[in-house]
Amino acid sequence: MRGPVGTSPGELTILYRGPLASCDYDCPYCPFAKRRDDRGRLARDRAALERFTAWVAGRDHPVSVLFTPWGEGLVRSWYRRAMVELSHLPHVRRVAIQTNFSCRPGWLAEADLDTLALWVTYHPGQVPYERFLGRCRDLVARGVRFSVGVVGLPEHLGQARRVRADLPGEVYVWVNAAEGVVYTDDEADAWTAIDPLFHHSRTPHRSAGLPCRTGDSVISVDGDGTVRRCHFVPAVLGNLYDGTFTPGARACPVAMCDCHIGYVHLETTGLYDVFAGGILERIPARPHPG
Template sequence: MNPADRCGGEAGLAILYRGPLASCNYDCPYCPFAKRRDPPELLAEDRAALARFTGWVAASTDVRLSVLFTPWGEGLTRRWYRDAMVSLSHLPHVERVVIQTNLAARVDWLADADPARAALWTTYHPGQVTRERFLARCARLAELGVRFSVGVVGLPEHLDEARALRAALPPEVYLWVNAAEGRSYDAAEEATWTALDPLFGNSVRPHLSLDRPCHAGETAISVLGDGTVRRCHFVPEPIGNLYDGSWRTALRPRTCVNAVCDCHIGYVHLKPLGLRDVFAGGLLERIPAAWPNG
């Protein structure tokens, strides 16, 4: 039996989709894709690739699916991502459809989505948007009944804004903190950020992953715009293609081939960490099951 068929709920088959899009309207100094502009031909390629993918999802009614869009750039400024979120949220075999976003675009379009299935993984970037404007978008999401998490990068210059954001957000909204890439945190710094995000410890240091069992390649896969299927974003070796069906026979229990895993969308699937249980019911949108009470 196919692992994607035997598993229940959001663990049926989680797909992390990343098309050619790499443009963003923000210029965060810690991001290599800041203020990048995609030429019209690449945008057309991205739009066509997403249409093909959503068509495949709609037709694949024999598998329970969850989808997380992880674009290099900002997807929700492009209508085709908004349309995809809405259409996929109404498919009965799609458990959840989520996108990572800076929340720069208006969110009223989500009124057309199924709030039980559509969700957002949002990131606040101080210096790129005012806190008031970001919070107004969060308030609108709450009015629409759309689940969402909010995150920040754990840089010292972001600490005051992160504290103010946590104080302004409703307690039921989970605020996560990503350790800044290449930065080491001493015990005091780690405690400071952990006061905002009780799960910061999972992000603050890389997880040893070599030869450790992982859901990636078994009940979670990464898909590129051309349909190339990988076990995850961080292992480049293809294991099949979405559109010729070869991915189905490739799914099996696997161990990680990388020495460490330091990104949430990767290590959340490492079986020894047990984080799928921690985020049960909110795995792709990064919301802990016990939040806000545990």
């Protein structure tokens, strides 16, 4: 049995985002809705992902990977293949992906489910509810580790309540505060009834000068291998493939952090304890957090 993510000396967690920017959904709050990548871009994305997968396979120290594509990755065969291949490597502690899970689930039969996990987002209006619920129930039946969440828009509240009621209690349902929305206490209470950890998303976290694991044990990597501390700080720290990146503790240089994949790594939030063993797939250590 492999150890929990983030507990091994020298372990590196990588947030990977390649050139892919196309999606099969057209959510009005997403700039990549129904965007189409041409064949050239798709070919570059595939080659970049295969290069990254080969790099991970060649490591001799623990690695965990979260794929955070701008678009939808699992509708592309090369992302499904990468997830399966990485899940079987003994030094890979976790491989996860942010996904709308619009793809068929059969490919999961080939994966090591002790290692693979999914961060699934439900987008009301983009998929029939019963189809989405059926996919989630399929994941439960297969024993796949996954969380499910929604964007906390007022028009999504009813559907979010329905998801929470229809899924088993052990499936964590999270809520991301919608960009630009200021929640009253009553509105926040309604979302907190679904996600007891909603308060972490409701208000941006002060981060300037505070200790953060990004740049040291957690890094962001793009399709060219360029390393940054995270997706939200543009400064380049080197390249994964040419040996110019050296991990090191660095205080956060930005004033505020308002995205879960960023602030979860801030040491001051204490979220490594809350999500112990499930940091990348956003699964708390307890079924009913808070």
